[in-house]
Amino acid sequence: MKPTLLSLFIASAFIGSASAHEYDFKKDFPTMPEGLEHIGDSHGEIDVDSNGLIYVSVAGGKKHGIQIYTADGKYLRNLPNSRNNHHGFTIVREDGKDFIYASCLGDSKTAALKLTTTGEIVMEIPLSALPAEEGAKGKDGKTKFALTHIDVAPNGDIYIIDGYSSDKIFIFDKAGNYKRRIGGKMKPWKFANAHKFAIDPRFEPARLLVCDRVNGRLVHLSLDGEVIGDFATNLRRPSAVDFHGDLVCVAEIAGRVTVLDKEGEIVSELGKNDDKKLINTNRTAPEKWEEGLTTAPHGISFDTNGDVITTEWNKWGRILRWDVKK
Numbered sequence: 213m214k215p216t217l218l219s220l221f222i223a224s225a226f227i228g229s230a231s232a233h234e235y236d237f238k239k240d241f242p243t244m245p246e247g248l249e250h251i252g253d254s255h256g257e258i259d260v261d262s263n264g265l266i267y268v269s270v271a272g273g274k275k276h277g278i279q280i281y282t283a284d285g286k287y288l289r290n291l292p293n294s295r296n297n298h299h300g301f302t303i304v305r306e307d308g309k310d311f312i313y314a315s316c317l318g319d320s321k322t323a324a325l326k327l328t329t330t331g332e333i334v335m336e337i338p339l340s341a342l343p344a345e346e347g348a349k350g351k352d353g354k355t356k357f358a359l360t361h362i363d364v365a366p367n368g369d370i371y372i373i374d375g376y377s378s379d380k381i382f383i384f385d386k387a388g389n390y391k392r393r394i395g396g397k398m399k400p401w402k403f404a405n406a407h408k409f410a411i412d413p414r415f416e417p418a419r420l421l422v423c424d425r426v427n428g429r430l431v432h433l434s435l436d437g438e439v440i441g442d443f444a445t446n447l448r449r450p451s452a453v454d455f456h457g458d459l460v461c462v463a464e465i466a467g468r469v470t471v472l473d474k475e476g477e478i479v480s481e482l483g484k485n486d487d488k489k490l491i492n493t494n495r496t497a498p499e500k501w502e503e504g505l506t507t508a509p510h511g512i513s514f515d516t517n518g519d520v521i522t523t524e525w526n527k528w529g530r531i532l533r534w535d536v537k538k
Contacts, residue, residue, distance in 0.1 A: 235471075237483075242281050243285055248273070251275065251530075251531065252528075252529045253273060253526070254271070254524055254525065254526050254529040255510065256269030256511055257269050257299065257300045258523040259511075260303070260516060261310045261329060262310050264515060265282065267291070269298035270529060275290055278301070291312070292330070293333050294312075298315065299359075299360050299361070300361030300452075302362055302364065310328075311328060312329065313325075313326050314326075314362065317360060319339060320339070322339060323337045323339045323341060323359055324370070335387075346382070347374070347377065358374060358376030359374055361407070364386075366413075366417075368386030370384040371409070371411070375406050375408060379401070379403035379404070379405070379406040380395050381406075394437025395437060401439060402427075404427050405425040408511075409421060409453075411435075413455060414455060414458055419432050419435065419440060423450040425449045425451055428446055429445045430445075430462070431443065444472055448465070448466035449465045456518045459474075463511060463522050464509055465509060467491030467507060467509075468481060468482070468506060469534070471520065483504060483534070485506050493525075494524075494525045495527060498530075504532075508524045510522075519535045520534045521533045
């Protein structure tokens with residue numbers, strides 16, 4: 213969830229202690245929906261609302277869509293009107309209310325939805341709003357978009373990234389009207405699978421932090437698309453980021469979760485797995501999971517306490533959590 217200035221201040225004061233960089237793996241998290249052994253195909257995202265509820269997008273299984281859990285991991289319900297293609301979504305606080313902005317991957321009609329936390333659709337951005345000339349061309353010669361994440365700037369502009377296709381970022385105003393695009397595979401960005409991104413609130417003015425996955429780096433852009441520079445390099449295929457105070461947590465799909473400080477230095481490594489047969493794949497079966505070790509971190513969020521929760525790219529569906537040491 214996008215933090216408020218007050219929460220950032222409080223969190224910054226809290227994480228000043230050395231213990232804030234130490235985490236304990238939480239066993240038996242979460243509690244599965246009744247009748248399910250696993251959550252379902254977790255090719256999606258995870259985020260936390262202002263009340264501490266946890267939202268997880270699930271692509272397959274009996275409870276596909278966006279699942280909602282309590283702060284301690286008990287399944288509550290699915291979000292009405294959510295779809296099974298929300299590869300990336302972000303919870304944003306606006307006028308005292310939480311809203312879910314969800315990109316729609318591979319949808320034939322919809323680029324993104326804005327929903328309330330009770331599932332009411334507030335806005336829909338149609339796929340036709342994207343300029344066809346900016347899309348990549350498929351083998352059949354037709355324009356192809358593969359929208360993988362979404363976030364909202366402080367002024368209300370909506371950013372949607374085409375991370376599985378052109379690596380471009382499309383900008384809309386708060387009413388959903390198309391404005392322009394930034395980014396791409398070309399210079400000066402030279403992205404290669406710009407998988408997800410987030411508005412980085414730790415700087416003034418705010419900026420974009422892009423997960424340039426194949427290049428193993430996090431890249432800062434201005435909100436207008438100017439390249440500020442690499443924030444972190446030599447990462448294990450970074451796939452998603454989230455913020456808590458001055459910290460950023462990173463889901464690295466090649467078997468690691470990291471926590472970095474404001475200078476881009478790693479202060480914690482969580483769930484590191486060096487078995488190449490088990491990582492960077494969605495086919496690592498539950499019988500091969502090891503407690504506290506990741507296989508393919510794909511979505512990530514801090515909760516309101518600064519604990520780290522990641523959802524893995526996995527056909528069966530897997531969520532892991534590390535609680536900050538008090």
